[in-house]
Amino acid sequence: MNLYQPNLVTISDLIDETPDTRTLKLTFQDPQLAAGFDFKAGQFGEYSVFGAGESTFCIASSPTRKGSIECTFKAVGKATRAMRELGVGDTMGFRGPYGNHFPVDRMEKASVVFVAGGIGLAPVRCVIWNVLDKRDAFDEVTIVYGARSVSDLVYKRELAEWASHADIKLWQTVDPGGETSEWKGEIGFVPAIVEKAAPSAKNAFAVVCGPPVMIKYTLPVLQKLGFADDRVYTTLENRMKCGIGKCGRCNVGPVYVCKDGPVFTAKELAALPPEY
Amino acid sequence: MRAKTITEEELCTFVADLVAAGTRVTAPVRAAEGKVDYRAITRFEEAAIGAELPRRSLKEFFLPPTEPLFSWRQGKGDVTVKPVSVSFPPHVVLGARPCDAAAVEILDRVMGWDYRDELWFGRREATTIVSVACPGIDGSCFCTATGRGPDSTRGSDLMMTPVDGGYFVEAVTPKGEAFVRTHAARFADVADPGTTVAAEAFRARARSRVAENLTLSLPALRSWLGSSFDHELWRTIALRCHGCGACASVCPTCHCFDIVDEPDGVRAGTRRRNWDTCQTARFTVHASGHNPRTDQNARFRQRVMHKFSIYPDRFGEVLCTGCGRCARACPGGMDLPEVLKTIAALAGADGPREAAV
Numbered sequence: 001m002n003l004y005q006p007n008l009v010t011i012s013d014l015i016d017e018t019p020d021t022r023t024l025k026l027t028f029q030d031p032q033l034a035a036g037f038d039f040k041a042g043q044f045g046e047y048s049v050f051g052a053g054e055s056t057f058c059i060a061s062s063p064t065r066k067g068s069i070e071c072t073f074k075a076v077g078k079a080t081r082a083m084r085e086l087g088v089g090d091t092m093g094f095r096g097p098y099g100n101h102f103p104v105d106r107m108e109k110a111s112v113v114f115v116a117g118g119i120g121l122a123p124v125r126c127v128i129w130n131v132l133d134k135r136d137a138f139d140e141v142t143i144v145y146g147a148r149s150v151s152d153l154v155y156k157r158e159l160a161e162w163a164s165h166a167d168i169k170l171w172q173t174v175d176p177g178g179e180t181s182e183w184k185g186e187i188g189f190v191p192a193i194v195e196k197a198a199p200s201a202k203n204a205f206a207v208v209c210g211p212p213v214m215i216k217y218t219l220p221v222l223q224k225l226g227f228a229d230d231r232v233y234t235t236l237e238n239r240m241k242c243g244i245g246k247c248g249r250c251n252v253g254p255v256y257v258c259k260d261g262p263v264f265t266a267k268e269l270a271a272l273p274p275e276y
Numbered sequence: 277m278r279a280k281t282i283t284e285e286e287l288c289t290f291v292a293d294l295v296a297a298g299t300r301v302t303a304p305v306r307a308a309e310g311k312v313d314y315r316a317i318t319r320f321e322e323a324a325i326g327a328e329l330p331r332r333s334l335k336e337f338f339l340p341p342t343e344p345l346f347s348w349r350q351g352k353g354d355v356t357v358k359p360v361s362v363s364f365p366p367h368v369v370l371g372a373r374p375c376d377a378a379a380v381e382i383l384d385r386v387m388g389w390d391y392r393d394e395l396w397f398g399r400r401e402a403t404t405i406v407s408v409a410c411p412g413i414d415g416s417c418f419c420t421a422t423g424r425g426p427d428s429t430r431g432s433d434l435m436m437t438p439v440d441g442g443y444f445v446e447a448v449t450p451k452g453e454a455f456v457r458t459h460a461a462r463f464a465d466v467a468d469p470g471t472t473v474a475a476e477a478f479r480a481r482a483r484s485r486v487a488e489n490l491t492l493s494l495p496a497l498r499s500w501l502g503s504s505f506d507h508e509l510w511r512t513i514a515l516r517c518h519g520c521g522a523c524a525s526v527c528p529t530c531h532c533f534d535i536v537d538e539p540d541g542v543r544a545g546t547r548r549r550n551w552d553t554c555q556t557a558r559f560t561v562h563a564s565g566h567n568p569r570t571d572q573n574a575r576f577r578q579r580v581m582h583k584f585s586i587y588p589d590r591f592g593e594v595l596c597t598g599c600g601r602c603a604r605a606c607p608g609g610m611d612l613p614e615v616l617k618t619i620a621a622l623a624g625a626d627g628p629r630e631a632a633v
Contacts, residue, residue: 077563248532
């Protein structure tokens, strides 16, 4: 078995998050791997449908929850459209975990602010559960999450769960016009809601993921709130094939996203040429 | 190990011995259309050693243009995956160009860092590379400017230098030494000290011939590239580039690849690794349609940056052996040695300005 041969996984559950976004729960067919598979929050994998090829996403479940992994995807390309066609019990391929990770250990004893937009909640959700599963180790937890419309919000059941926790400050928002008559959350773009939520930067870290335009306007807000750019983390996506630093596809200047990333601080991001 | 000599007659026997033992032998061969390619031979007489530079490098013998990574078959609800072998039969490359042999060793770094590419190293371990010192080909050669040379032993197990009546042979690696010992009857000790002198004279002539084409300060080049992502040079650099990727195809060090599934019917297929190139527009395009490298100038900048800044930063040496194939193959007239000369002038890193290319 060479580096590029995936492990076989079975789809053990699937949840339609939005009309075009789905979460798959994947269980390793090899019992030893199913019991022993480990990764760190923020790492990614190559998911494949045999016949359609591979696609790269983060592992959306938390490393604190063993036995299976989850991924959340939108059917936009060849492999993801094929993934969309699969059902519970079907077999897929998985290679990973690859890349670096969010420094969750470093965040212990500190406050954590999560900012996510749209499907960008997937990698952030991995860290959120990682933190919530060890809640006592962290100080304040703030989550700001937004999507274009109410129907575009992913992980709705988990948002409801987080909202019910007294020790989590959850801000949900939708873009103006994306609300429904029952919507009780905020209406506005994510950066504006972060400004409104105004989480304290004192002994705090921020984890940000979403569309490039959201990240672009959120970073200055965090800076204004006093977050140092080496305490703001995000995860970068670039097209990948091998995931292991060989195929020459994902580099942004001198940085190999698959090896040096996908997790970068805002400080590291600012030093990169604009090729992502 | 002391240097040896080998005659053309002994080389004939040598190739016959290898072939008889079941070893695959590859050498430069003059193809029907008159061009030289590295191809399998069964007799030494088929080889065109010391003729012009083969059209393609040795890369394809270690990273084939297309190769299976595994195959699968779908059953009822389950999938069976059949691995490919990562061990390969013995292979000898006879008459490799030093630029091509060096490239293989340079690529060992990217293929072996952190994750070890078993398909690449399986072929590397099975292969013995016997290079022949190059006299220098034409004005597109610039191996000496990349820190190597027409007599560079990098990547070679054995190095042969043409001398009267045959070749002067030096073992470069333990594998090369073992190879000479195994085939001891084919090699003779150097009887005439003049042979050593003649071999060195051949190599010195070749080095100075190639050095006339281009000289560079690689550290100055790298330092300029590292801080010049936004330089105006990149705005017009690739106006002549069609984005066809011929340069990457003939390049001994371009190693970008794609991974694609090739179905065989609806229930079976093979996942393959295929050569790819950063020079095409689709190389970096995301599924969303977003493309981080929007135009050909950006793509050509990536090629130059990867070879002369990114790879040296990461792996300690430039990703180029100065073979000049990209310049010879380009249908648009893009000329890497010329580009390097321009950058060197900007970086204050150029050598003698009167140097001819």
